[in-house]
Amino acid sequence: MIPGSFEYYAPRSLSDAVNFLAAHRDDVKILSGGQSLLPLMKMRLSKPGFVVDIGRIPGLDTIAQEGNHIVIGAMATHAQIEYSDFLKKQCPLLPQTATTIADVQVRNRGTIGGSIAHADPAGDWPATILALDAEIKSVGPNGERWVKCHDFFLGLLMSVLEPDEIVTAIRVPVTGNDKTAYLKAAPRSSGFAVVGVAVRIAVDGAGNCSRAAVGITGVTDKAYRAERVEQILTGKKLDAKLIENAAAEATRNIEVIEDINGSSEYRTQLTHVYAARAIESALTG
Numbered sequence: 001m002i003p004g005s006f007e008y009y010a011p012r013s014l015s016d017a018v019n020f021l022a023a024h025r026d027d028v029k030i031l032s033g034g035q036s037l038l039p040l041m042k043m044r045l046s047k048p049g050f051v052v053d054i055g056r057i058p059g060l061d062t063i064a065q066e067g068n069h070i071v072i073g074a075m076a077t078h079a080q081i082e083y084s085d086f087l088k089k090q091c092p093l094l095p096q097t098a099t100t101i102a103d104v105q106v107r108n109r110g111t112i113g114g115s116i117a118h119a120d121p122a123g124d125w126p127a128t129i130l131a132l133d134a135e136i137k138s139v140g141p142n143g144e145r146w147v148k149c150h151d152f153f154l155g156l157l158m159s160v161l162e163p164d165e166i167v168t169a170i171r172v173p174v175t176g177n178d179k180t181a182y183l184k185a186a187p188r189s190s191g192f193a194v195v196g197v198a199v200r201i202a203v204d205g206a207g208n209c210s211r212a213a214v215g216i217t218g219v220t221d222k223a224y225r226a227e228r229v230e231q232i233l234t235g236k237k238l239d240a241k242l243i244e245n246a247a248a249e250a251t252r253n254i255e256v257i258e259d260i261n262g263s264s265e266y267r268t269q270l271t272h273v274y275a276a277r278a279i280e281s282a283l284t285g
């Protein structure tokens with residue numbers, strides 16, 4: 001439980017951080033909240049020679065509205081998002097998700113940028129940002145780029161990020177009157193999702209579902225959008241039978257994993273149940 005030795009660097013600017021990363025590209029890790037990196041280093045599953053702490057770079061933890069979007073700095077902690085009155089009004093799915101992450105200690109240190117960069121297939125944020133059609137901003141030696149979250153995650157702990165790229169912000173839409181919910185089934189010992197379901201539904205004046213977005217995590221090697229569920233819901237009045245029929249399609253075309261938390265049959269059934277509950281919960285508030 002003691003990490004290997006490494007050189008620690010705490011730059012005060014993004015450009016210094018990027019230069020340092022580029023210089024040590026093959027042997028360096030970015031430190032944000034440390035809630036995933038430090039356990040890995042202590043177990044010697046990760047042994048970087050250099051660690052760049054981006055926590056002292058100013059301006060990386062702000063949450064601000066820009067037109068119809070909200071830009072959240074990568075260093076915003078889970079707790080900052082959980083308690084943000086602004087987000088509770090403008091994009092409640094974010095605080096709804098944050099409250100379910102781990103415990104108070106982890107939420108106080110862990111960051112949204114670190115979680116997304118880590119690309120844990122059981123992490124909560126990937127499901128939610130998929131349901132929000134978020135974009136992820138990163139900065140590297142070639143400048144900055146925005147990547148749609150649908151293109152960001154590649155698989156187990158893998159994303160399109162280069163080792164010398166820093167996630168700096170996440171952009172999500174203001175969701176206004178949309179109905180949202182995040183529900184997950186998780187063992188008490190870790191808090192990590194066996195299945196987590198993020199739902200965003202818009203209902204038109206006639207009471208029909210005009211748009212549905214359902215992001216699911218914990219079920220396969222990366223979070224995904226349950227497109228078949230969305231298709232079944234869209235354009236219809238959402239009653240219990242329709243929701244049940246739609247939720248039954250939550251793992252359509254997905255290779256459901258099995259692990260110590262359950263067989264793939266168990267997870268498939270759990271995903272069905274949690275998809276239905278999350279849709280109901282979004283509609284009933």
Ligand SMILES: Cc1cc2nc3c(=O)[nH]c(=O)nc-3n(C[C@H](O)[C@H](O)[C@H](O)COP(=O)(O)OP(=O)(O)OC[C@H]3O[C@@H](n4cnc5c(N)ncnc54)[C@H](O)[C@@H]3O)c2cc1C
Nearest residue numbers: 030032033034035036037102110111114115117124167191
């Ligand atoms: C006991 C426990 C329970 C947990 N339960 C949950 C849970 O229920 N749900 C959940 O979603 N998570 C859970 N987590 C993980 C937690 O949310 C972490 O905060 C998160 O996974 C990583 O965020 P971080 O800021 O701590 O990143 P770090 O640990 O600092 O970094 C994680 C990885 O991402 C890289 N990285 C970090 N920041 C950036 C960046 N800005 N740009 C590019 N790369 C970066 C690092 O180099 C490292 O590889 C749990 C953790 C613990 C210890």
